[in-house]
Amino acid sequence: EIVLTQSPTTMAASPGEKVTLTCRASSSVSYMHWYQQRSGTSPKLWIYETSKLASGVPNRFSGSGSGTSYSLTINSMETEDAATYYCQQGSSYPPTFGGGTKLELK
């Protein structure tokens, strides 16, 4: 099983600040996918195949990485971006998720 480790676990950012969340895999994966989950709602696909934005995702978001190291970046933090973000690999079974990064508004 591929273990995904996200860092930081929790962070706070001010409006306009650049934010980078990281996800490290215990073995190399082909792609990384990311989900946003706002409080009390179901997860939403946010970035797929490492760098492709899901429908409706603002272009201040971007994804990058390869092998065992991936990241999600918000170019300029906005209020609506406060949420928990999960990375997920589907390269091999079982599909696994990272523990999540809770991003709060400062």
Place this chain on the structure above:
Amino acid sequence: EVQLVESGGGLVQPGRSLKLSCAASGFTFSNYYMAWVRQAPKKGLEWVATISTSGSRTYYPDSVKGRFTISRDNAKSSLYLQMNSLKSEDTATYYCARHDKDGWFAYWGQGTLVTVSS
């Protein structure tokens, strides 16, 4: 618009069974793998099961293998999860999700809460 609507959750005693359902609309159900993903209270996401388009192939993690069974009815655009021998650690919100190629979960339902407690 893609919609996934789960039902069937509730309070159940340890060792008992429960069957969840998911009604899909807004896409050609029979063309996609489908999955269940759960989230224990205040915890992260855990994949529970996946089923192929025809239903001939199913996949489970060790934590539920032999206890849970995923199935589908393409004529009804419906997905199911039969859960047997339930344990307290199965307490979670269960989400139905479309499991797309290259392994991402493209759409999620609103979830249904399963509480296993005496």
